[in-house]
Amino acid sequence: MNKRVGRSTIELASRPSILGYAAYVGKKEHMGPLGRFFENYDPDTTFGMDTWEKAESELQRRTFSLARQKAGLENDRIDISFAGDLLNQCIASGYSSRENGIPFAGLYGACSTMAESLALASAFVDAQFACVASAQTSSHFCTAERQFRFPLEYGGVRAPASQWTVTGSGCCFVGPHQDDKVSVERICFGRIRDLGVCDINNMGSAMAPAAADTLVQFFSDTGTCASDYSAVVTGDLGEVGSEILSRLCVMEGYEIPNHLDCGKMIFDPEKQKVKAGGSGCGCSASVLCGYLLPELERGRLTRILFMATGALMSPTSFQQGESIPGVAHLVVLAAPKNSRK
Amino acid sequence: MNKRVGRSTIELASRPSILGYAAYVGKKEHMGPLGRFFENYDPDTTFGMDTWEKAESELQRRTFSLARQKAGLENDRIDISFAGDLLNQCIASGYSSRENGIPFAGLYGACSTMAESLALASAFVDAQFACVASAQTSSHFCTAERQFRFPLEYGGVRAPASQWTVTGSGCCFVGPHQDDKVSVERICFGRIRDLGVCDINNMGSAMAPAAADTLVQFFSDTGTCASDYSAVVTGDLGEVGSEILSRLCVMEGYEIPNHLDCGKMIFDPEKQKVKAGGSGCGCSASVLCGYLLPELERGRLTRILFMATGALMSPTSFQQGESIPGVAHLVVLAAPKNSRK
Known part of the structure; x- marks a missing residue:
């Protein structure tokens, strides 16, 4: 195979x-x-x-x-x-x-x-x-x-x-596979994308092109689209990056009306004063393990694309005037068979 | 299989x-x-x-x-x-x-x-x-x-x-395998070992226990010993760490008379004033690709254990008084069939 x-x-x-x-x-x-x-x-x-x-x-x-x-x-x-x-x-x-x-x-x-x-x-x-x-x-x-x-x-x-x-x-x-557990069906490692964003206070913009690239590549590889999944979940694009991701995907012919972003879900931007949302490795990790996996187990989500995004700069590269490269990796997670509606 | x-x-x-x-x-x-x-x-x-x-x-x-x-x-x-x-x-x-x-x-x-x-x-x-x-x-x-x-x-x-x-x-x-190329036969990911070395100027000592652990584990897993290989090559233990590796292996019942260390090979400690030897990711990487792989291709080495060692501390953890954890991963490299003596 x-x-x-x-x-x-x-x-x-x-x-x-x-x-x-x-x-x-x-x-x-x-x-x-x-x-x-x-x-x-x-x-x-x-x-x-x-x-x-x-x-x-x-x-x-x-x-x-x-x-x-x-x-x-x-x-x-x-x-x-x-x-x-x-x-x-x-x-x-x-x-x-x-x-x-x-x-x-x-x-x-x-x-x-x-x-x-x-x-x-x-x-x-x-x-x-x-x-x-x-x-x-x-x-x-x-x-x-x-x-x-x-x-x-x-x-x-x-x-x-x-x-x-x-x-x-x-x-x-x-x-190994167990029928009563969430399973991993496909994985997709992303390429590094850098569209020249240099603002270290705007990581969402820097990472969105990488997210769009991986997602469009995955859709193209598999012949699927957003509606084949319960949700397309990104890591921590936040308010700004999520908006850019949608626009970039539309330009490539893909709508993602079922897009969720862990960075937007984890905090209340008004009450918790977090500006554009949450970020950090722990953002998508805790939302995955605290919310998404249980929802898959309960069958409230059937199959999701979990795509965490990273910004590969450092304070040193930023001080040297470099732009911020982004990368996004994708995992397809499916609900246990017996939980699916 | x-x-x-x-x-x-x-x-x-x-x-x-x-x-x-x-x-x-x-x-x-x-x-x-x-x-x-x-x-x-x-x-x-x-x-x-x-x-x-x-x-x-x-x-x-x-x-x-x-x-x-x-x-x-x-x-x-x-x-x-x-x-x-x-x-x-x-x-x-x-x-x-x-x-x-x-x-x-x-x-x-x-x-x-x-x-x-x-x-x-x-x-x-x-x-x-x-x-x-x-x-x-x-x-x-x-x-x-x-x-x-x-x-x-x-x-x-x-x-x-x-x-x-x-x-x-x-x-x-x-x-994919080609008969006229060097091939990778086995791999072994090491565990983190930390015996409490806190001297940031003595990385060899900090990494040697991890090297010994991975090597002994590999020998035990495979039922082989150093004499089954042309050389046991470590990454950058240097003079101090290499000595400790030998002693730790002897304590576990394994002699490694054919041990080479990229950190000891790459510089002349006297003429080039490098103290205990070379280090850095590029040390084992350049010695592997500049010297070891060509020697395997020529058949002057038949089968080697290539084991690079890493020290997983940071300047911050050092300043906070933490000791230095080490890790070592191992790859078995074999000469092309037609080149073997």
Whole structure:
């Protein structure tokens, strides 16, 4: 059977399943519109640690542990872990994984990491390179803010198109197909797109072309369109990027009336003062594991395109006048057979 | 056929081949003991760019282009690119890949990235997720020095156990098996090991336990030992780490008399004043693509274990008093059949 569909899409014939998953978020995320779906949260954003970076590692550790319990797995049953985050040298993932004794493949996909890690984990299970593989990422407002923008204490005014980094993590364990679990049907790794956006306070605009490119490529590869899915879910394009994605897709002949964006869903922009929405690896990761996967399990969503988007710049490249390259990876998730209406 | 061997090793039954590869280095590397093997180098370490970071992207771009030419491939034949580097947010890889239009999966494995990317590319080809996949990484002395240590202009005195970041890049294109090419037989992703080393000027010590762990795991998984291979090649343990690796392996019952370390091979420690040896993602990448792969093609090496090691700390985690976690990934490379003596 041909595993490649068109230029970029990969068919996972065995339909690997998500055996267990968990989201864990901070206080602000729990107070947002999806708050009732986030049963795991800590009102203390230090997560009991003495630095923000250690807090983010602890956040990953707690999420991993919860997902593992849900999947009913011991560490020695997990063959490989794919993880990454936004921090320099991906320390949230590295430090959170150092005691678990699981082979570790580190990723850097910026905010596309949840889709990238889930795609790789699913591919490894489909190919029988792993019986169980984990996929995880996280972000933390306080680590991201001081690394990418200003020290928290500075209290800078936020630009209108800026987004608020989510304090949250998501983790999935992928294993062989099970009829009563959500399954991964296809994956599509995106190309880097850079249309010259240089505004570090407008990541949505920088990432939207990559999202459009991956989505149009996937539709073209598979001969499907948005209406074949319950929803087309992007990671963290926010208000500005979502608008651009729609327009770019229309230019290519694709309407996406069922578009949802995790960055728009996780916060209330008015009440929570987040400007254009949420962002960060943890945004799409926590919305996936806190809201989308349960909705698929309940059968309220039948089949979705989950596409996380990342901006591949750094503060250094920004200071050197470089524009912001974006990338978007896509995963097709299907509801368990017996839950489908 | 069972694709997993023991706890961590994966058997690539189709034996994917390295269709083309290239190394590209700076002036100092070209002046070292392996200089005559590095036919591609630039005496100008700016590579014609106006910042060191852009220079490192250009280094990757040139290496990719050379490897692609050797493999005789156009970009549209390359299904996926696995790449990463040491820079914050992996900008050398992101920016170098933004024009090539190839689906991009970003990695962060610190100096283990050449083995990690080659393992993933080989796995994707073996599983027929990709017909051709690329694996690439780089490092640059001037970007690494100012990011991880001090501004170059500061002229700090180097500690005795410190290593010199290689300015270099390596790139491999992996495709279906060909009898006249080097092939990838097995891969093994390592676990993170952290024995509490906190000295940022002694990365060899921090990474050696991870190297020993992966190597012993691989030997145990496969029932092989060092004498089954022409050489056991590590990435950049340097003088100090190599000594520790040997001792740790002996403690586990394995001698490795045929151990080579790219960090020890690439520079002359006396004449080139590099203290404990070379380091950086580009160290093992350039030695692999400049020296080891040609030696395998010529049949002077029959089968080697290529194991790149990475230290997963950041300047921030170091300043917060954290110890340095290490990781090591392993790839088994075999000479073309017709070249074997």
